[in-house]
Amino acid sequence: VSDQATDGLNLVFNTEVGRAFLREQMGVDPAIVENLRHLGLSSIANMLGAIKTAQKLNLTAQDVVISVATDGAELYTSEKEKLLAQSYPAGFDDTHAAKITARHLAGMGTEHIEELDDVSRNRIFNLGYYTWVEQQGVSAEDFEARRSPEFWQELHQMSSDWDGMIEEFNKRTGVTIG
Numbered sequence: 001v002s003d004q005a006t007d008g009l010n011l012v013f014n015t016e017v018g019r020a021f022l023r024e025q026m027g028v029d030p031a032i033v034e035n036l037r038h039l040g041l042s043s044i045a046n047m048l049g050a051i052k053t054a055q056k057l058n059l060t061a062q063d064v065v066i067s068v069a070t071d072g073a074e075l076y077t078s079e080k081e082k083l084l085a086q087s088y089p090a091g092f093d094d095t096h097a098a099k100i101t102a103r104h105l106a107g108m109g110t111e112h113i114e115e116l117d118d119v120s121r122n123r124i125f126n127l128g129y130y131t132w133v134e135q136q137g138v139s140a141e142d143f144e145a146r147r148s149p150e151f152w153q154e155l156h157q158m159s160s161d162w163d164g165m166i167e168e169f170n171k172r173t174g175v176t177i178g
Helices: 003-013 016-025 030-036 041-056 073-087 094-106 118-126 128-135 140-145 149-157 159-173
Strands: none
Touching: 003 016, 003 041, 003 073, 003 094, 016 030, 016 094, 041 073, 041 094, 118 128, 128 140, 149 159
């Protein structure tokens, strides 16, 4: 999934022109359009990956693919503004929204999909070593622990504790949400 796809669809999902195009020209349910504005760049990439997977596996409307919305669009407001200024200085209109949607959503195919064996999965997992161990200082042991489903199950159980810490931090610093 290219950054052109995620960046472009971020504009479609997070501009009134783009949302109007989806509702009025594509016939997308307004409730769905409203919820697309919550997807960040990684979430959009995950959604596109799920669509590619469904296409590759020849799934139908009777099948289900589950993905994860890992981030929110509010993290990328400056990226959206930068792209609008650089690529659409005369304004972003429904013609632009149509081209982006046709290319990166409606016209998406199964190119750049690789079916992985164990060696390939390990190769991809190991790509994170540089980021997590060498750049972020995570121990090699903690990095390797991520291979185990138990790591992720334990991590999930901590989310309510994190929510409490975030709420307490927000109270202390005067951060308001909404």
